[in-house]
Amino acid sequence: MPMVKFPMAIRLGAAAAVVMALAACVAQSTSTDTDRTALMTQPMSIAKQGSFFVGGHDIHSDTLSTLPNYAASGTVTVDQMYVHYQIPVDAKRLPLTLIHGCCLTGKTWETTPDGRMGWDEYFVRKGYSTYVIDQSERGRSAANISEINSVKEGKSPPSQLPNVFAAAHEGAWTIFRFGPEYPKTWPGEQFPVEAQAELWNQMVPDWSASLPTPNPTVPALSKLAIRLGGTVLISHSQSGIYPFQAAALNTQDIAGIVAIEPGECPAASGDLTPYTKMPILVLFGDYVDLSARWAPRLKACRAFVDATNHAGGHAQLILLPDIGIHGNTHMMMQDRNNLDIADLILKWIDTHVGAKAS
Amino acid sequence: MPMVKFPMAIRLGAAAAVVMALAACVAQSTSTDTDRTALMTQPMSIAKQGSFFVGGHDIHSDTLSTLPNYAASGTVTVDQMYVHYQIPVDAKRLPLTLIHGCCLTGKTWETTPDGRMGWDEYFVRKGYSTYVIDQSERGRSAANISEINSVKEGKSPPSQLPNVFAAAHEGAWTIFRFGPEYPKTWPGEQFPVEAQAELWNQMVPDWSASLPTPNPTVPALSKLAIRLGGTVLISHSQSGIYPFQAAALNTQDIAGIVAIEPGECPAASGDLTPYTKMPILVLFGDYVDLSARWAPRLKACRAFVDATNHAGGHAQLILLPDIGIHGNTHMMMQDRNNLDIADLILKWIDTHVGAKAS
Numbered sequence: 001m002p003m004v005k006f007p008m009a010i011r012l013g014a015a016a017a018v019v020m021a022l023a024a025c026v027a028q029s030t031s032t033d034t035d036r037t038a039l040m041t042q043p044m045s046i047a048k049q050g051s052f053f054v055g056g057h058d059i060h061s062d063t064l065s066t067l068p069n070y071a072a073s074g075t076v077t078v079d080q081m082y083v084h085y086q087i088p089v090d091a092k093r094l095p096l097t098l099i100h101g102c103c104l105t106g107k108t109w110e111t112t113p114d115g116r117m118g119w120d121e122y123f124v125r126k127g128y129s130t131y132v133i134d135q136s137e138r139g140r141s142a143a144n145i146s147e148i149n150s151v152k153e154g155k156s157p158p159s160q161l162p163n164v165f166a167a168a169h170e171g172a173w174t175i176f177r178f179g180p181e182y183p184k185t186w187p188g189e190q191f192p193v194e195a196q197a198e199l200w201n202q203m204v205p206d207w208s209a210s211l212p213t214p215n216p217t218v219p220a221l222s223k224l225a226i227r228l229g230g231t232v233l234i235s236h237s238q239s240g241i242y243p244f245q246a247a248a249l250n251t252q253d254i255a256g257i258v259a260i261e262p263g264e265c266p267a268a269s270g271d272l273t274p275y276t277k278m279p280i281l282v283l284f285g286d287y288v289d290l291s292a293r294w295a296p297r298l299k300a301c302r303a304f305v306d307a308t309n310h311a312g313g314h315a316q317l318i319l320l321p322d323i324g325i326h327g328n329t330h331m332m333m334q335d336r337n338n339l340d341i342a343d344l345i346l347k348w349i350d351t352h353v354g355a356k357a358s
Numbered sequence: 359m360p361m362v363k364f365p366m367a368i369r370l371g372a373a374a375a376v377v378m379a380l381a382a383c384v385a386q387s388t389s390t391d392t393d394r395t396a397l398m399t400q401p402m403s404i405a406k407q408g409s410f411f412v413g414g415h416d417i418h419s420d421t422l423s424t425l426p427n428y429a430a431s432g433t434v435t436v437d438q439m440y441v442h443y444q445i446p447v448d449a450k451r452l453p454l455t456l457i458h459g460c461c462l463t464g465k466t467w468e469t470t471p472d473g474r475m476g477w478d479e480y481f482v483r484k485g486y487s488t489y490v491i492d493q494s495e496r497g498r499s500a501a502n503i504s505e506i507n508s509v510k511e512g513k514s515p516p517s518q519l520p521n522v523f524a525a526a527h528e529g530a531w532t533i534f535r536f537g538p539e540y541p542k543t544w545p546g547e548q549f550p551v552e553a554q555a556e557l558w559n560q561m562v563p564d565w566s567a568s569l570p571t572p573n574p575t576v577p578a579l580s581k582l583a584i585r586l587g588g589t590v591l592i593s594h595s596q597s598g599i600y601p602f603q604a605a606a607l608n609t610q611d612i613a614g615i616v617a618i619e620p621g622e623c624p625a626a627s628g629d630l631t632p633y634t635k636m637p638i639l640v641l642f643g644d645y646v647d648l649s650a651r652w653a654p655r656l657k658a659c660r661a662f663v664d665a666t667n668h669a670g671g672h673a674q675l676i677l678l679p680d681i682g683i684h685g686n687t688h689m690m691m692q693d694r695n696n697l698d699i700a701d702l703i704l705k706w707i708d709t710h711v712g713a714k715a716s
Binding site for chain 2: 043044046049051052053056061065066071074075076077080082089105106110115118121139141142143144145146148149151152153154158159162163164165167169170171200201202203204205209
């Protein structure tokens with residue numbers, strides 16, 4: 001990756017300058033509503049689209065099936081990561097990689113539950129190539145079910161079953177900060193709760209607790225970044241730590257990291273060297289201090305950002321209410337103002353990553 | 359659905375006329391290679407794209423999780439069907455619904471293992487809207503994992519574990535008719551076996567044996583057809599029976615059925631009335647008679663097609679070698695000549711479905 005330079009406001013870690021710049025961005029978004037409507041309704045011009053896998057390895061198993069029609073023994077591939085991409089005509093140089101969170105898939109970034117445009121399409125319409133992944137062992141990336149059949153056949157004890165879990169609507173409601181408890185909402189919250197059924201439709205079982213550390217998605221993200229010759233890794237929630245772990249493996253071609261409400265930031269007391277090599281934005285929404293789950297995570301991420309800047313890095317943490325954007329939930333890519341948040345992220349990328357890398 | 363009329367060749371069930379018409383189509387494809395190259399390299403103009411779910415229902419479970427961070431009890435949604443769509447500018451009236459087979463997901467129709475264009479994109483470039491599904495409990499459509507945790511916690515016996523299986527490379531090789539046994543190939547076979555690793559990457563565990571009959575995908579397909587106000591259901595392999603089962607539930611808005619190597623056709627001795635209501639194409643590739651698995655299925659589908667026509671229907675079965683197209687495997691949407699097969703299907707749809715429905 002070429003040596004990058006950062007503007008003065010970022011070098012200073014000057015919170016005031018950041019707030020001013022982003023407040024200007026938000027104000028500007030109002031004045032460009034007509035432009036956005038035009039952008040969203042005109043045809044998309046796609047140069048290329050498709051999909052592929054990164055990572056994965058073959059394993060032999062004798063418990064692939066308990067059915068007569070399919071052999072129990074043989075080779076299967078596991079831990080690969082599905083990637084779907086779209087490249088617009090005249091794409092900007094740096095593609096964006098979208099990495100979903102817990103109990104979700106790449107669907108996260110597509111049409112919102114109430115039928116509005118998702119970030120995957122909006123980013124493409126704004127000229128960015130997007131690479132949308134399904135985490136290893138989730139969605140279109142195969143899970144390893146050998147242990148299930150092994151237990152079914154009495155070859156292994158039930159304790160060997162994978163730690164696979166599904167997030168219930170009621171619990172997700174609170175974790176996603178739609179309100180204090182299901183089905184109450186926080187005043188002014190922006191998630192389209194009237195369309196919640198379509199969010200519940202997109203939740204899938206999560207196998208991550210059965211996977212090694214780092215999650216196989218992590219080395220796959222590093223491989224993807226290198227394959228693309230540079231990308232901004234945009235994570236969400238559970239996957240928040242993955243781009244940092246990928247950078248710890250190899251900073252090559254990780255041009256920037258945008259962490260949307262990461263479930264975990266790297267420890268402020270750890271080796272921060274990898275994280276000084278690229279601009280980092282950590283973004284949190286509203287109601288965070290009302291959440292016993294999220295308040296300490298925000299605090300830990302603040303400590304990480306401060307420590308990274310102290311170590312010579314270029315990290316920012318933005319709490320949306322601090323810049324005048326209110327009501328955002330943990331699912332901000334699906335909130336009613338999701339495209340305002342998208343614009344804010346793109347503006348940050350253009351300023352701190354894109355312009356430097358071109 | 360409006361009353362449809364069928365051309366004389368189809369009314370007669372005249373195999374000779376069908377062979378002549380399709381042979382002409384194949385010959386024509388050679389003369390339009392330049393057109394195809396232009397079509398494939400120019401930008402795609404997409405009016406709209408996105409995704410949604412059809413079907414699904416809520417269940418309560420007390421075994422959603424064995425992990426402290428996620429509640430064991432609550433509501434989850436299962437049996438919903440993920441649908442991703444693309445609508446080109448000036449789309450033809452009838453969209454195509456692409457329904458993958460065993461151990462696969464909607465990825466089936468995307469970029470081929472060796473990196474060529476898949477049918478999903480090609481159909482859109484040819485002017486057809488496409489709706490690509492992930493079968494219920496597969497890919498981006500949630501599986502129900504309650505029983506796994508119930509057994510893990512000792513609340514249910516191991517025999518209650520779901521019948522989930524993974525197809526091994528070695529077995530799939532033979533089932534997909536790449537050759538007589540792994541890794542031998544049939545002479546002249548068209549699958550890009552040098553890129554087989556990317557096919558193995560796209561295979562996922564299959565939960566269908568744990569699902570009720572009909573598979574929840576079946577009523578979801580009927581709902582999708584009605585939501586779209588008409589569609590051609592294009593199935594593959596395991597899903598081959600689903601469009602027929604959907605038609606048996608309700609023929610409304612199932613404008614046509616294209617069954618790519620169906621694992622099962624409806625019984626020729628059963629009530630064929632629903633299948634007389636729409637044009638049907640059943641397509642098989644090469645080497646079928648060399649396969650103990652596929653030869654009887656072809657025979658049964660021939661009997662179904664004959665019986666449907668006898669009952670006043672408009673069904674056709676095409677064995678590709680019979681019209682001069684050789685070497686196709688069970689994965690013909692990924693074979694080297696996949697776009698020739700796509701053109702053949704589109705020609706059939708335009709002649710027997712599209713022109714009648716517009």
